[in-house]
Amino acid sequence: MFKKISLPTSKKETYELLITSLKELISNDDCIMSILANTTSLIKYFLKGVSWVGFYLYVDNRLKLGPFQGLPACTTIEIGRGVCGSAFEKEQTIIVKDVRKHTNHIACDADTKSEIVVPLKVNNKMYGVLDLDSYQLARFTKTDQYYLEIVCNIVSQILSSLM
Ligand code: SME
Numbered sequence: 084m085f086k087k088i089s090l091p092t093s094k095k096e097t098y099e100l101l102i103t104s105l106k107e108l109i110s111n112d113d114c115i116m117s118i119l120a121n122t123t124s125l126i127k128y129f130l131k132g133v134s135w136v137g138f139y140l141y142v143d144n145r146l147k148l149g150p151f152q153g154l155p156a157c158t159t160i161e162i163g164r165g166v167c168g169s170a171f172e173k174e175q176t177i178i179v180k181d182v183r184k185h186t187n188h189i190a191c192d193a194d195t196k197s198e199i200v201v202p203l204k205v206n207n208k209m210y211g212v213l214d215l216d217s218y219q220l221a222r223f224t225k226t227d228q229y230y231l232e233i234v235c236n237i238v239s240q241i242l243s244s245l246m
Pocket residue numbers: 135156157160164165166167168187188189190191192198214216
């Protein structure tokens with residue numbers, strides 16, 4: 084059973100706790116979809132000001148909506164399109180502080196103001212992306228990038244052991 088805890092106020096402590104919980108939660112799971120689903124749930128539980136979190140997965144040469152937490156979202160994103168498709172193509176994390184000023188942004192929820200997309204590689208091949216949205220401007224910083232890349236590395240290691 085997942086035990087709810089009182090969350091720390093500092094971003095660093097919150098992420099440290101999220102990472103410890105993530106390892107406990109997904110290390111012994113043997114189903115890729117369950118691992119991805121629980122990862123999104125844990126991120127949504129720990130991080131304040133996140134309106135949507137989910138994976139887009141590389142299927143048939145484009146990104147398809149995977150496990151997520153939040154409102155229904157766009158189901159297909161072409162490679163290079165939107166923040167997700169760009170992060171996938173460039174194999175780099177992208178932080179968008181104000182989506183209204185970012186030309187290559189796909190709006191799934193009109194209230195979204197900022198976004199971060201982190202690449203997910205498995206066995207050194209692009210597997211998908213992790214996408215977080217917020218209703219706050221500039222919600223995501225280099226600190227989020229640092230820790231969310233660790234989150235994706237943990238997920239990547241566990242997924243690689245299942246393939
Ligand atoms: N905004 C994303 C699309 C996915 S939704 O935010 C869930 C993008 O520009 O790729």
